[in-house]
Amino acid sequence: MEQLAWLPVHDDLGTALSVARRIPDPGERLARAMHLAGFRRDFTATGRLDRLAEVGLAAPPSQLGLVPLRLAILASHTVDHLVPGIRIAGLHRGLALSVHVAPYGSYRQSLLGDDPALAAFAPQLILLALDAQDSPIDLPLDSAESAVEEAVAARIAELRHLWRRAKERFNAQVVQQLLVPASPPIFGSYEAMVPAAPRSLLDRLNAGIRAAAREDGVLLLDLVAQMAGQGPADGLADPVRWHQAKQLVSPTMAPLHGDLVARIAGAVLGRTRKCLVLDLDNTLWGGVIGDDGIEGIKLGQGNPTGEAFLAVQRYAAQLGRRGIILAVCSKNDAAVAEAAFANHPEMALKRGDIAAFLANWNDKAGNLRQIARQLNIGLDALVFADDNPAERDIIRRELPDVAVPELPDDAALYPAWIAAAGYFETAGFTADDAARGRSYAANAARQAVLEQTTDLEGYLRSLEMVLTARPIGPAELPRATQLVNKTNQFNLTTRRYTEAEMQVLAADPDSLALSLRLADRFGDNGLISVVLARPDAALRPGEWLIDTWLMSCRVLGRKVEEATLQVLADYARRQGITALIGEYRPTARNGMVAEHYPRLGFTPMAPLPDRPEGTLVWRYETRGSRPFAHPIALDTT
Structure with missing residues (x-):
């Protein structure tokens, strides 16, 4: 696969760059x-x-929607040539990345000793980019298994100490680069059978790093797995480059390396896609269902083309099982298209796997907008896979927020190309993630009932809703962090926190970090809301600032806001808090909650110091306020 093959080819990128360099305004150039x-x-x-983006990135215009993040790279090999690729890949993924590179080989000193430059930079994300040549384990080849295990355990213990120091000093999310083989095996295929052989040791080290990272909440960057098949020697550990400049990653592979780092950074900040929208004809099966009929399309065992499309469906189904929402957008007759899912014996995807199914003769841009509205997600949550290059080009022009991967001519390669694009990179995986697709399907059932009722209050009571509120603990932390970083619409302040920063807030006895789950007779909606409340220097003792209040749009219109405020006020009173201060910080995406606080009975107050322009502030007395009216049972035990 060609490097960045999922991106379209520009007609004349060189000329476009030359023209852009003549734009005087830094914001427009960015x-x-x-x-x-x-x-x-x-x-x-x-x-x-x-270079084109450099000045604009120093202070990116707010209207561009870029999320800032400070990334520090602590490496045992040369990485300076990789930084432009990281920043530009960040731009493509909606990030304004500031990158600090610590002095070559000084990662221990930076984390264990004194590094004023790193401390001043205050990184939010630290990439520990180590190589196999750094502090290698040097054991006799005939060493016993126990000696190898002891040496590997000692090296893992050192890394874990570095990870802990990074979190303690900077509240930063740590990303550990797995070790890349740098020398050829000395035993051939027998290498793995010799515990102290270089490749065998490296495999054990990487296995130990993976296990420790799972326990310590550290993310991994696996260059070998992600760069496989990208070119001669995959651009990794080239001996010539290593001996000349200590470059582990070749400059030719810098764009892909940058994308691998940027997609992890995006995942940390919740900038990952959540919905795969699929075309049907020649995307999920071979042929045109309206012309060929169910029996005439190519799908399933028996011929290479049918097996290739079956593999596409199985990959999509796997994505659905890990929590990616699946949708269909196709120019087709709806009844004919749905019949294929119901009646074709080889269909791996079932109609129940699809949360939004739009098969009609309308333009696909309009249908994608409707899918986003139906699912209550933004266009920037969508990935649209279509075999037709003309349709892909139209969507890129009409809906630039939608990710549209290039697809190869052979459907057998579709899964690999979609996976290589990294649209669904994640910084965690929880049971709530796995249930997300079912949750959206259940939401469709709720909507169907709602459309048939004329009594909204009666409908809400019939849902038999239960809101469960718990302080955020280790079990809730990953999912709560995801919500904080990816929720844009129902989010009063859109403050973003890494998991390490969230953990500090949750552990503060003077603050409250609350997770809320909603269940009803249709099923469990999962963790649907996060509320963070804390003291603030601008407030009086006994008052809490509602630092963050966000909620999944899936539960809008069910009076969850009133129930959440009741829970928050009850917690506050028990802590001796007399007033809750709510902020609304307007963004391009959260206009739907502009009246959230006054609707709940908060009263306006003067702006607080050092807040972004346009911030509105509201006050709620925890005692003597109006009673809450909602049909939701509360579980706060």
């Missing part, structure tokens, strides 16, 4: 760089894009 970052690019073009 916007143009963001657009051009969405095309396939090599090392040279990436460097030019980085």
Whole structure:
């Protein structure tokens, strides 16, 4: 696969960059760089894009919607040539990345000793990029298994100490780069049978790193797995580059390396896609269902083409099982298209797997907008897979927020190309994630009942809702962090926190970090809301600032807001808090909650100091306020 093959090819990227360089306004140049970052690019073009965006990235205009993040790279090999690729890949994924590179090989000193530059930078994300040549385990080849295990355990213990220091000093999310084999095996295929052989040791080290990272909440960057098949020697551990400049990653592979780092950064900040929208004809099966009929399409065992499309469906089903919402957008007759899911014996995807199914003759851009509205998600949550290059081009022009991967001519390669694009990179996986697809399907059932009722209050009572509120603990922390970083619409302040920062807030005895789950007779909606409340220097003792209040749009219109405020006020009173202060910080996406606080009975107050322009502030007395009216049972035990 060609590097960044899922991105479209620009007609003349070089000329476009030259024209963009003549734009005088830094903000406009940054916007143009963001657009051009969405095309396939090599090392040279990436460097030019980085220079184009440089001034604008120093203070990106708020209307561009970029999320800032400070990334520090602590490496035992040369990484300076990789930084432009990281920044430009960040732009493509909606991030304004500030990158600090610690001095070569000084990662221990930076974390264990004194590094004023790193401390001043205050990283939110730390990439510990180590290589196999750094502090290798040097044992006699005939060493016993016990000696190898002891040496590997000691090295893992050192890494875990570094991870802990990074979290303690900076509240940063740590990303550990897995070790890349740098020398050929000395025993051939027998290498794995010799515990102290170099490759065998490296495999054990990486296995130990994976296990420790799971326990410690550290993310991993696996260059070998992600760069496989990208070119000669995959651009990794080239001996010539290593001996010349201590470069583990070749400059030619810098654009892909940057994308691998940026997608992890995006996952930490919740900038991952959540819905795969699929075309049907020649995307999920071979042929045109309206012309060929159910019996005439190519799908299933017996011929290579049918097996390739079956593999596409199985991959989509796997994504659905891990929590990616599946939708259909196809120019087709709805009855004919749905009949294929019901009646074709080889269909791996079932109609119940699809949360939104739009098969009609309308333009696909309009249908994608409708899918986003139906699912209560943004267009920037969608990935649209279509075999037709003309349709892909139209969607890219009409809906630039939608991710539209290039697809190869052979359907057998579709899953690999979609996976390689990293749209669904994640920083965690929970039971709530796995249930997300079922939750959206259940929401469709709720909506169907609602459309048939004329008594809204009666409908809400019939749902038999139960809201369960718990302080955020280790079990809730990953999912709560996901919600904080990915929720844009029902989010009063859109403050973002890493998991390490969330953990600090949750552990503070003077604050409240609350997770809320909603269940009803149709099923469990999962963790649907996070509320963070804390003291603030601008407030009086006995008052809490509602630092964060967010809620999944899936539960809008069910009076969950009133129930949540009741829970929050009850917690506050028990802590001796007399007033809750709510802030609304307007963004391009959260206008739906502009009247949230006054609707709940908060009263306006003067702005607090050092707040963003346009911030509105509201006050709620925890004693003597109006009673709450909602049909939701509360579980706060």
